[in-house]
Amino acid sequence: MLTCRDFLNELSDYLDETVDKEVLAKLEHHITECPNCWVIADTTRKTIRIYKGMDPHPLPSDVESRLMQALEKKIAAGKSRQTT
Amino acid sequence: MMVTVAMSVSSQAGVDESTLVAQSRQGDTVAFGELVRRYEAKIFRLAQHVTQNREDAEDVLQETFMKAYEHLDQFQGNSKFYTWIVRIAVNQALMKLRRRKTDKSVSLDETIDTGEDTIVREIAAWDEDPEQRFSREELGGILDTAVESLEPPYRSVFVLRDIEELSTEETADALGLSIPAVKSRLLRARLQLREKLTRYFKRKGDDAFAYM
Numbered sequence: 001m002l003t004c005r006d007f008l009n010e011l012s013d014y015l016d017e018t019v020d021k022e023v024l025a026k027l028e029h030h031i032t033e034c035p036n037c038w039v040i041a042d043t044t045r046k047t048i049r050i051y052k053g054m055d056p057h058p059l060p061s062d063v064e065s066r067l068m069q070a071l072e073k074k075i076a077a078g079k080s081r082q083t084t
Numbered sequence: 085m086m087v088t089v090a091m092s093v094s095s096q097a098g099v100d101e102s103t104l105v106a107q108s109r110q111g112d113t114v115a116f117g118e119l120v121r122r123y124e125a126k127i128f129r130l131a132q133h134v135t136q137n138r139e140d141a142e143d144v145l146q147e148t149f150m151k152a153y154e155h156l157d158q159f160q161g162n163s164k165f166y167t168w169i170v171r172i173a174v175n176q177a178l179m180k181l182r183r184r185k186t187d188k189s190v191s192l193d194e195t196i197d198t199g200e201d202t203i204v205r206e207i208a209a210w211d212e213d214p215e216q217r218f219s220r221e222e223l224g225g226i227l228d229t230a231v232e233s234l235e236p237p238y239r240s241v242f243v244l245r246d247i248e249e250l251s252t253e254e255t256a257d258a259l260g261l262s263i264p265a266v267k268s269r270l271l272r273a274r275l276q277l278r279e280k281l282t283r284y285f286k287r288k289g290d291d292a293f294a295y296m
Binding site for chain 2: 008009011012013015036039040042043044046047048050051052053054056057058059063064066067070071074075078
């Protein structure tokens with residue numbers, strides 16, 4: 001018999017769908033009988049989904065121009081080393 | 085000598101990654117510029133999450149792409165270019181953290197209490213798409229604040245696994261952790277974030293256990 005603690009310990013693998021069939025059946029059976037674990041699984045799944053859906057902000061233009069300057073300097077230094 | 089990394093609109097936007105890597109190795113700076121453009125925002129976000137400091141994050145961003153350029157010949161091609169630069173960025177970011185010796189809270193090597201701190205305090209159902217209640221900007225603020233409040237060992241694992249979408253193995257590799265350590269930290273990070281977000285996302289007018 002699976003306890004809520006057992007369920008929580010398997011939660012990440014359950015949400016990542018990396019548990020084997022036998023364990024999966026036990027976990028799914030548990031959440032049909034335990035509303036608390038069902039809510040925890042559902043809200044944790046949504047937590048992961050919301051974070052995965054976030055695109056990064058575009059790089060601020062000042063940060064990007066300094067990055068490009070740094071890279072151009074680096075590349076130029078590499079090239080002048082090769083030619084000498 | 086003036087070299088242009090060509091960050092203006094590039095004709096290579098649709099070119100696949102392995103071709104760009106091969107061209108960059110031949111010294112094609114326009115191709116390398118396209119690789120930079122594809123991943124710069126993600127690397128900057130990752131660096132900000134790990135270092136929690138914008139100036140450090142900018143250093144990490146620059147160092148990552150400079151190192152990538154310098155060591156392109158060492159890139160094996162059996163992993164994705166993105167995974168490879170993430171590993172460089174994580175190393176650079178961790179070095180920054182370690183240098184900040186005055187701040188003891190930033191060590192990733194600290195022993196983590198293996199006690200049962202996966203306690204769940206609040207259980208309340210959320211709407212199907214609770215994030216729709218907030219503007220994109222508000223949502224970004226809520227999510228960033230929640231991640232920032234995690235302890236560094238949990239935060240790094242969460243950022244790599246669930247934000248940058250690396251595999252468990254890649255995360256373990258990038259952070260120098262065992263797979264079980266990644267898994268247990270990830271579980272705790274997810275549960276802690278779930279708890280923090282419940283404050284914003286729980287179904288309105290719905291008490292905990294109301295569905296029982």
